[in-house]
Amino acid sequence: DAGVIQSPRHEVTEMGQEVTLRCKPISGHNSLFWYRQTMMRGLELLIYFNNNVPIDDSGMPEDRFSAKMPNASFSTLKIQPSEPRDSAVYFCASRLQESGNTIYFGEGSWLTVV
Amino acid sequence: DAKTTQPPSMDCAEGRAANLPCNHSTISGNEYVYWYRQIHSQGPQYIIHGLKNNETNEMASLIITEDRKSSTLILPHATLRDTAVYYCIVRSAGGTSYGKLTFGQGTILTVHP
Numbered sequence: 001d002a003g004v005i006q007s008p009r010h011e012v013t014e015m016g017q018e019v020t021l022r023c024k025p026i027s028g029h030n031s032l033f034w035y036r037q038t039m040m041r042g043l044e045l046l047i048y049f050n051n052n053v054p055i056d057d058s059g060m061p062e063d064r065f066s067a068k069m070p071n072a073s074f075s076t077l078k079i080q081p082s083e084p085r086d087s088a089v090y091f092c093a094s095r096l097q098e099s100g101n102t103i104y105f106g107e108g109s110w111l112t113v114v
Numbered sequence: 115d116a117k118t119t120q121p122p123s124m125d126c127a128e129g130r131a132a133n134l135p136c137n138h139s140t141i142s143g144n145e146y147v148y149w150y151r152q153i154h155s156q157g158p159q160y161i162i163h164g165l166k167n168n169e170t171n172e173m174a175s176l177i178i179t180e181d182r183k184s185s186t187l188i189l190p191h192a193t194l195r196d197t198a199v200y201y202c203i204v205r206s207a208g209g210t211s212y213g214k215l216t217f218g219q220g221t222i223l224t225v226h227p
Contacts, residue, residue, distance in 0.1 A: 004157075033214075042217055042218070042219065043158070043217035045214055045215065045216070048214065056214065091157050091158070093157070093158075100146070100163075101146065101148055101163065101203075101205045101215060102148075102160050102163065103160065103215060104160065105157030105158045105159070106157050107156060107157055108155075108156075108157050
């Protein structure tokens with residue numbers, strides 16, 4: 001069974017450019033999460049969706065960040081315009097809502113903004 | 115959610131049991147104890163969870179004290195591949211925060227030959 005699939009795995013971009021990170025959750029899972037990890041702040045929840053609907057986006061740092069989930073098998077996290085302080089590892093995770101807090105993470109997208 | 119306290123780092127010899135403690139003295143009755151780990155350069159990985167009874171699966175055992183104020187994750191035969199950061203998280207299984215995990219600093223477990 002394929003796990004959570006993220007792309008790209010690594011991206012280096014220039015400040016001001018738009019960045020789009022993609023996620024395919026585990027088939028059948030109905031909750032999806034975007035986390036960000038930095039050395040300074042650790043792992044932070046940015047946003048999560050239940051049944052494709054955003055439930056809590058209080059962790060999204062600012063308007064430059066947006067996330068969508070057009071269907072049950074795909075989500076994007078977009079940063080526009082990107083800034084050097086956005087450099088981090090971005091993790092997507094999914095779960096079957098009925099399973100509570102057992103969440104499965106992808107391998108992450110390593111973003112560097114120069 | 116209840117706050118957890120873990121030692122910042124621990125060492126363990128390969129093949130021996132690794133016992134990772136976690137204090138959660140403010141845990142409430144409907145909160146579960148979850149353990150995740152993160153191996154370098156990978157996403158966090160679910161290990162085990164429990165409410166009040168001890169639990170065991172193919173990866174580990176979870177021992178929760180009778181008063182539920184602390185717990186211990188046991189890796190019975192640690193291998194070098196178990197070197198990782200281990201996170202203890204206390205979380206309710208319902209309410210508006212359902213499914214949201216707050217990761218602390220965790221315990222860096224180093225398994226050495």
